[in-house]
Amino acid sequence: MGLSGFAFGVTSAGSGLTLLQTCALSLLVFTGASQFALVGALAAGGSPLTAAAGAFFLGVRNAFYGLRLSQLLRLTRAVRPFAAQWVIDETTAVALAQPTRRSARLGFVVTGLSLYVLWNLTTLLGALGAEAIGDTDAWGLDAAGPAVFLALLAPMLTSTTERAVAGLAVVLGLGLLPVLPAGVPVLVAALAAPAVLWAEGRRRGAARKPGQPRERRETPDAGEWRETRAGER
Amino acid sequence: MNIWIAIGATAIGCYAVKLIGLLVPAGALERPLVRSLAALLPVALLAALTAQQTFGDGRALVLDARVAGLAAAAVVLMLRAPFLLVVAAAVAVTAGARALGG
Numbered sequence A: 001m002g003l004s005g006f007a008f009g010v011t012s013a014g015s016g017l018t019l020l021q022t023c024a025l026s027l028l029v030f031t032g033a034s035q036f037a038l039v040g041a042l043a044a045g046g047s048p049l050t051a052a053a054g055a056f057f058l059g060v061r062n063a064f065y066g067l068r069l070s071q072l073l074r075l076t077r078a079v080r081p082f083a084a085q086w087v088i089d090e091t092t093a094v095a096l097a098q099p100t101r102r103s104a105r106l107g108f109v110v111t112g113l114s115l116y117v118l119w120n121l122t123t124l125l126g127a128l129g130a131e132a133i134g135d136t137d138a139w140g141l142d143a144a145g146p147a148v149f150l151a152l153l154a155p156m157l158t159s160t161t162e163r164a165v166a167g168l169a170v171v172l173g174l175g176l177l178p179v180l181p182a183g184v185p186v187l188v189a190a191l192a193a194p195a196v197l198w199a200e201g202r203r204r205g206a207a208r209k210p211g212q213p214r215e216r217r218e219t220p221d222a223g224e225w226r227e228t229r230a231g232e233r
Numbered sequence B: 001m002n003i004w005i006a007i008g009a010t011a012i013g014c015y016a017v018k019l020i021g022l023l024v025p026a027g028a029l030e031r032p033l034v035r036s037l038a039a040l041l042p043v044a045l046l047a048a049l050t051a052q053q054t055f056g057d058g059r060a061l062v063l064d065a066r067v068a069g070l071a072a073a074a075v076v077l078m079l080r081a082p083f084l085l086v087v088a089a090a091v092a093v094t095a096g097a098r099a100l101g102g
Helices: A004-014 A019-028 A032-043 A048-059 A061-073 A080-086 A089-096 A101-133 A141-156 A160-176 A184-189 A192-208 A214-232 B002-023 B032-055 B065-078 B083-099
Strands: none
Touching (some): A004 A141, A004 B083, A019 A101, A032 A141, A048 B002, A048 B032, A061 A089, A061 A101, A061 B002, A089 A101, A141 B032, A160 A184, B065 B083
């Protein structure tokens, strides 16, 4: 993530944001995928709140990292508002990999602080670099954003469920692009997640016991899926 | 001004979800359906964003040098290369294809 701050700075500047706006995003938002999504949606002409909604939904996963971290680190209530900004993919991965609470806390702080400094410095350098380069598209830098998304997505495609969600989201995202206002198709594509879950629940439920009520069907399916995920981590 | 509104809304929203995770009691978000939705939501968003930013030009769909760049990134990803190399491959191949007139 640290080094791709450079890619973010370049992409953001290439999307028409000023140096100050680019740096404000990295300082205040500090979650890479959301930042890329926001500047991409703004560059495509999306309204500010539509663009922010897409970025927000990408950031929702951090709440679940926070949940695991709060059990692991046992931070006092006074410290939590300060620790919150560092709750991201990388700090969670490092903290969860530690054998003791003490080293988990140390790992969280060291990773959080160093990534925060590095991410913001490289954002600044990237934005300055983009201004010096001029036409960022000529250097292929408009491909950096989608490449970042693809690199984040690839490790998540572990089973048929994820691939089905991704496939449906691509179809919705591209199919609706010409007809809906900028930024909205991504939000509609997000519905691929509940749609696939619902379809799977129905299919498995029907295969097992045709007459079973729906509430009974959903729980074992989702539980089964959750166990698979936990096993992978 | 619009951009600052977007930045403000994103900053507040993204900070709030991080803080909520740290503040809610354990178990509040542990319902299986909530967890699987939360895990699948980024998959849907990232897939749609990747596709749109590869093929989209405003509200039109186009085939240009970015497609070659993203194909290169996919190949490099399958070789299990590090994150930065994936992005670098996409940028370099896109620039190359564009220079060749793609």
